[in-house]
Amino acid sequence: MSPFCAQAYHYLRHFPIGEEGLSPAPQEFDDPKDKGSVFRFNPDFVLFRDGFEIRVLDGEHALKTRTAWLIERMYASRGLQAYRPTADVDERLTTIVACCGEHLVGTMTLGVDTGTGLMADTLYQKEVDAVRRKGGRVCEITRLAMDPEKGSQEALAGMVQILYILVSMVHKTSDIFIEVHPRHAGYYQRLLGYELVGQERTCPRVGAPAVLLHLCAKKLDMLVKRFAGNADSSARSFYRLFPTPAALSELHRALLSS
Template sequence: MKPEHALLEPRARVLPAFASSPAHAQDDFQPSTFDQHFTIDCDGYQIRLADHSDTLRTRISLLIEKLYAWRGLQASHANVAPLPHQTTLVACRDDHHLFGTVTLGLDSCDGLMADGLYQDEIDEIRRSGGRVCEVTRLAIDPEFGSHRVMAQLFHLVFILARMVHGMTDLFAEVHPRHSDYYRRMLGYRLAGPEKVCPRVGAPAVLLHISLADVERHIRERGEGRTLYRHFFPLEEQWRLFDQLREPLSQAIS
């Protein structure tokens, strides 16, 4: 039986020490160690890192404000400056048309944003030895987004969280009416009861998924009509991992 922390390996690969070391994965992480020009050319759009670009961060804020307002939610965290333990990805057709974004937040001395409502539930995973992270500020314009865009953003979140930083468990706060989608399409489980989230002025529930389960779904390409069918091929996953890891590996060495 493969150990719980084993990573996807379509061919023999040995991960660098920092990817499996709790101290390095958290304490040495800085967004500036990533290549600020990291870009994936997809079918008619690109996915790129946004932490280094004031222009992209401004467009992220506008997108979040637009989509949250459309749903009757507040966007009080739309203009939050990037933090050292966060990485933001964007999907865009060019520098002027950004239509999707998601932020990965690693656990830190300040905890996760979800600790504000669900620290007891998240602490259970911490006490069991889990290394936790979260997805925040997810926004995709339905006019231009698709299952493939969502899947590719989430696959990159997995690569960063699991393969680069050695995290074990991923959380997300979502509106209750969106909970079934994430549970059905990605395999999340309900981990915390409905509460009112003051950041958006709306109900929220806590979702949780083991990144080992995500690994299994990727290997099996999912079952039924899930987002895993639209993830990158395994060979592409490793290429993206190498591309993301190289500047971080050089910084730590």
């Protein structure tokens, strides 16, 4: 593992983020600007990466309970408030998981604002509303957890590239938010391109300090185009672990094919 990959994996696996419980992937998505928009994910979609299988969960997926317990276990092990599984389906949310054989090794969730708000609004509604007023279509990343015994930077990179496809190609959001622990904000800024937009506050969901970070989708696209497919380069960008833009487009088509 290169020093860069080791650092990336260390930071992201050791700081889970988000809200209590599990929300499986939506069978459909309602755009507040177009109530007829519907996305159906291919139930057989799998991204294979270095022995890991990356999947997008549907509402009845057998992995959803194990995903909730992985989040609970990883959060509790770091002194954060424990998470409990829930069977509720929230169509704003899409859950991405990484598996190795029968083992669930990682998960993260994308939440899209369909008119009912984001979790980040609890602490940072003023900051998020500033983007909404400009016509921004906002989303957030939550519920990141990696099993330290079985996960790897390859599993993490696979989940993040599917996240990118959902953000930029499927939902076509304009702005991404993420609440992180203040001591990890620098990592997200240096290697993932985020900017600090919300000062430190106590997050009631996990009982820990948090800051709000923001990434414009146009900037994200620029970073992916610049670094994707250059895994052997010395550039300090997480996006160099992505495949080429052409390969990402192929994955997009596979994810939505029936």
